[in-house]
Amino acid sequence: MDVVLESSMNLMKKFPLCDSCLGRMFSTLLRGFSNEDRGRALKRAAVMELLARIKGGEIEAVSELKSIAPSLGGDFDRTFEEVGLEHKPSQCYICGGKIGEWISLYTQAVNRLKEVGAESFIVGVKVPKEVEDREEEVIKAFSMLSAESIKAELKREIGKRISASLGIPADFKNPGAVVLVDIESGEVRVSVNPIFIKGRYLKVGRNISQIRWFDEPEGGDSLSVEKMISSSLSKVYEGSEIVLHASGREDVDVRMLGSGRPFIIEIKNPRRRRANLKLISDLLNRSSPYGKFSIEGTASRGDVRVLKLMDSSKLKAYRVVAVSEEPLSESDRNAIEEKLKGAVVKQRTPLRVLRRRADIVRSKRIYDIKLKLVGTRTLVGILVADGGLYVKELVSGDEGRTVPSFSSLVGKKLLCAELDVVKVFI
Numbered sequence: 149m150d151v152v153l154e155s156s157m158n159l160m161k162k163f164p165l166c167d168s169c170l171g172r173m174f175s176t177l178l179r180g181f182s183n184e185d186r187g188r189a190l191k192r193a194a195v196m197e198l199l200a201r202i203k204g205g206e207i208e209a210v211s212e213l214k215s216i217a218p219s220l221g222g223d224f225d226r227t228f229e230e231v232g233l234e235h236k237p238s239q240c241y242i243c244g245g246k247i248g249e250w251i252s253l254y255t256q257a258v259n260r261l262k263e264v265g266a267e268s269f270i271v272g273v274k275v276p277k278e279v280e281d282r283e284e285e286v287i288k289a290f291s292m293l294s295a296e297s298i299k300a301e302l303k304r305e306i307g308k309r310i311s312a313s314l315g316i317p318a319d320f321k322n323p324g325a326v327v328l329v330d331i332e333s334g335e336v337r338v339s340v341n342p343i344f345i346k347g348r349y350l351k352v353g354r355n356i357s358q359i360r361w362f363d364e365p366e367g368g369d370s371l372s373v374e375k376m377i378s379s380s381l382s383k384v385y386e387g388s389e390i391v392l393h394a395s396g397r398e399d400v401d402v403r404m405l406g407s408g409r410p411f412i413i414e415i416k417n418p419r420r421r422r423a424n425l426k427l428i429s430d431l432l433n434r435s436s437p438y439g440k441f442s443i444e445g446t447a448s449r450g451d452v453r454v455l456k457l458m459d460s461s462k463l464k465a466y467r468v469v470a471v472s473e474e475p476l477s478e479s480d481r482n483a484i485e486e487k488l489k490g491a492v493v494k495q496r497t498p499l500r501v502l503r504r505r506a507d508i509v510r511s512k513r514i515y516d517i518k519l520k521l522v523g524t525r526t527l528v529g530i531l532v533a534d535g536g537l538y539v540k541e542l543v544s545g546d547e548g549r550t551v552p553s554f555s556s557l558v559g560k561k562l563l564c565a566e567l568d569v570v571k572v573f574i
């Protein structure tokens with residue numbers, strides 16, 4: 149007798165097993181069939197083998213047939229009749245004959261997934277410990293190397309049925325929804341994964357914060373980029389919480405111009421998943437005359453992490469307007485330009501943010517700076533520097549906490565009157 153048939157007979161002699169649980173012991177041996185198919189084939193082959201031996205006059209084959217009888221279901225009734233044996237199938241040792249019932253829990257998932265309009269999914273299954281323990285006992289008893297776990301089978305069989313009923317794929321990398329099936333309680337939970345959309349924004353007005361003020365009351369009237377986004381997108385995604393992740397942040401009085409600042413919108417627990425990016429872009433751009441948005445596509449949780457890491461490494465170009473208390477000369481302008489181009493600026497955390505940031509010294513390089521003297525006390529220009537440079541303090545000197553500064557280089561007191569981010573380099 150060959151190896152597979154012999155081990156399946158041995159298994160059935162020791163444990164009553166349903167078709168699926170028997171087939172699962174040989175799961176890696178034949179692709180393209182379900183474990184139920186494998187188990188059914190093995191039982192039929194085993195019974196045919198025994199019948200041939202019985203008909204050949206081998207008496208021991210009758211007791212062998214008796215010993216595997218508890219694993220054989222009603223489809224073998226005629227065989228037992230033929231050989232004149234009593235036949236009572238037993239419950240499967242591993243699943244108690246319930247595996248079919250467990251797989252059919254998929255119908256609950258189908259309804260929930262339909263409700264949320266999921267476009268893809270992943271299945272997780274919680275199997276009772278006793279079931280897993282019994283399965284392990286069976287596998288160990290005959291060192292079944294070709295077995296897979298009941299958990300893997302349930303996940304696959306449930307997933308296959310969901311896919312077939314809804315026409316949506318299982319997606320292991322970036323699933324739209326997570327289906328959790330608890331076998332013991334029969335409960336099925338579906339949680340919807342957030343949607344991420346990436347793009348860039350421009351802030352063409354001043355006094356607009358990037359995110360909502362944390363102490364702002366619901367419906368407050370201060371303007372923020374996040375509010376523009378959430379007010380226009382909550383209509384599309386129906387009542388979901390919408391959060392803005394951006395790569396760094398400009399001050400409330402600083403405009404964000406040029407190529408814009410990269411951001412990712414996170415839509416938590418969306419009621420709907422399908423949305424047209426063109427429509428989203430139109431809605432965003434209609435939300436306020438002070439915000440302009442370009443949408444680049446969908447993103448993932450991992451992209452949010454990259455976005456946040458990216459900021460400190462990126463160069464930025466700023467447009468700065470600096471005003472001096474005393475008149476400035478061309479040589480003042482020249483001194484600032486020459487000394488700052490290529491210089492590394494040491495900045496202690498500015499006094500204005502000391503409340504919420506640690507007091508440390510940061511080194512930031514200035515790559516380029518071009519200034520123009522307008523009138524007698526105003527410098528207007530562009531500078532390119534490491535991300536995270538505090539430009540206002542680079543102008544004022546922040547009471548000696550930023551060195552060098554416009555003020556320290558000319559021995560006059562200068563303040564930053566206007567600041568815009570004009571480019572974020574990637």
Ligand SMILES: [Zn+2]
Nearest residue numbers: 166169240243
């Ligand atoms: Zn079973």
